[in-house]
Amino acid sequence: MPFILNAWYVAAWPREVEPGKVLARTICNEPMVLFRDEAGQAVALEDRCCHRQMPLAKGWLESGTLRCGYHGLRFDGRGKCVEIPGQTSIPPRARVRGYPLVERYGWLWVWPGDAAKADPALIPAIFTRMDHPEWTPCGGTTYVKCHYQLISDNLLDLTHETYIHRSSLGNQAVVEHPISTKGDAEKVVVQRLIPDHDPAPFWKAMLHRKLGQHVNADRWQVIHFEPPANLVLDVGVTPAGHPRADGVEGCNTNAITPETEDSTWYFWGFTRKFGRDDAALSQKLVDTVANIFEEDREACEAVHAVMKRNAGRAVIDVNADQGTILARRMVAERIKAERAGTAQAAE
Numbered sequence: 001m002p003f004i005l006n007a008w009y010v011a012a013w014p015r016e017v018e019p020g021k022v023l024a025r026t027i028c029n030e031p032m033v034l035f036r037d038e039a040g041q042a043v044a045l046e047d048r049c050c051h052r053q054m055p056l057a058k059g060w061l062e063s064g065t066l067r068c069g070y071h072g073l074r075f076d077g078r079g080k081c082v083e084i085p086g087q088t089s090i091p092p093r094a095r096v097r098g099y100p101l102v103e104r105y106g107w108l109w110v111w112p113g114d115a116a117k118a119d120p121a122l123i124p125a126i127f128t129r130m131d132h133p134e135w136t137p138c139g140g141t142t143y144v145k146c147h148y149q150l151i152s153d154n155l156l157d158l159t160h161e162t163y164i165h166r167s168s169l170g171n172q173a174v175v176e177h178p179i180s181t182k183g184d185a186e187k188v189v190v191q192r193l194i195p196d197h198d199p200a201p202f203w204k205a206m207l208h209r210k211l212g213q214h215v216n217a218d219r220w221q222v223i224h225f226e227p228p229a230n231l232v233l234d235v236g237v238t239p240a241g242h243p244r245a246d247g248v249e250g251c252n253t254n255a256i257t258p259e260t261e262d263s264t265w266y267f268w269g270f271t272r273k274f275g276r277d278d279a280a281l282s283q284k285l286v287d288t289v290a291n292i293f294e295e296d297r298e299a300c301e302a303v304h305a306v307m308k309r310n311a312g313r314a315v316i317d318v319n320a321d322q323g324t325i326l327a328r329r330m331v332a333e334r335i336k337a338e339r340a341g342t343a344q345a346a347e
């Protein structure tokens with residue numbers, strides 16, 4: 001079992017599940033089909049017809065029900081068969097698996113594991129600022145051909161900004177300032193503070209936009225990780241010596257969803273307290289962050305390819321890896337506990 005299955009994962013942005021259209025998406029190796037039911041609610045079913053195993057995503061919607069494109073069985077949003085062409089009786093076993101789905105924090109979350117355990121209260125509240133009245137969100141999706149944990153590793157160790165993002169987020173000050181790392185059974189927090197310095201290009205531009213001049217800044221990076229791979233980064237700069245509210249406060253939200261062992265749906269947002277009514281700024285931020293994450297995508301895919309060729313080969317750790325080590329340990333423990341629970345239930 002390579003993934004934590006008893007967890008909420010972002011499957012899509014609500015805008016991706018368009019009325020009247022089906023969306024095929026694989027989450028943790030589980031092929032799913034997403035669509036909107038009769039009430040307009042997004043739902044997720046297994047992408048496999050219970051008749052002859054045709055992918056249901058090859059079918060079409062009829063008044064919020066999904067018609068299989070092979071022999072025409074029709075299913076409602078819970079996966080129950082409501083029509084078998086040519087016969088009047090519908091056997092109770094004529095149904096496909098439905099996955100719990102909840103819309104929250106601007107995303108559609110699915111639970112690929114045991115549906116009885118799918119408590120919406122377990123959706124990570126660290127994402128609350130994605131639909132908070134004091135914050136303005138924007139965001140996008142990056143599809144990455146790598147194991148999902150390489151992306152959480154990337155976000156937990158921001159020393160890479162100095163090198164991979166040297167034209168935007170990185171400068172020498174990042175790598176020269178140490179991190180502090182804290183962890184417990186539920187989360188990992190990695191913090192780096194960079195006082196009184198000439199800020200990196202992206203932050204320099206954002207601060208100049210607000211102040212109309214270039215000034216030295218205090219910068220903060222506070223990374224919150226919760227398993228399986230949910231990360232919120234509190235980030236920003238303020239004029240040196242000033243409270244954060246005098247500067248530009250941002251929050252980068254990252255919901256990282258495994259597709260397979262070798263591919264990942266990376267849903268990200270950037271929500272801010274500055275320039276809140278500026279739609280052009282939202283678009284500029286989406287484009288800028290997407291470009292920055294393209295640099296991460298290239299790095300993660302390159303690392304993944306080398307790791308595949310070198311399975312089991314040792315690597316070294318450095319001080320900046322404290323967060324990634326704690327996070328990976330936490331995920332491994334969750335998988336172990338889930339596996340033990342599944343084995344116990346099967347006895």
Ligand code: FES
Nearest residue numbers: 049051052068071
């Ligand atoms: S495979 Fe779906 S109706 Fe036959």
Ligand SMILES: [Fe+2]
Nearest residue numbers: 154160165296
């Ligand atoms: Fe990055």
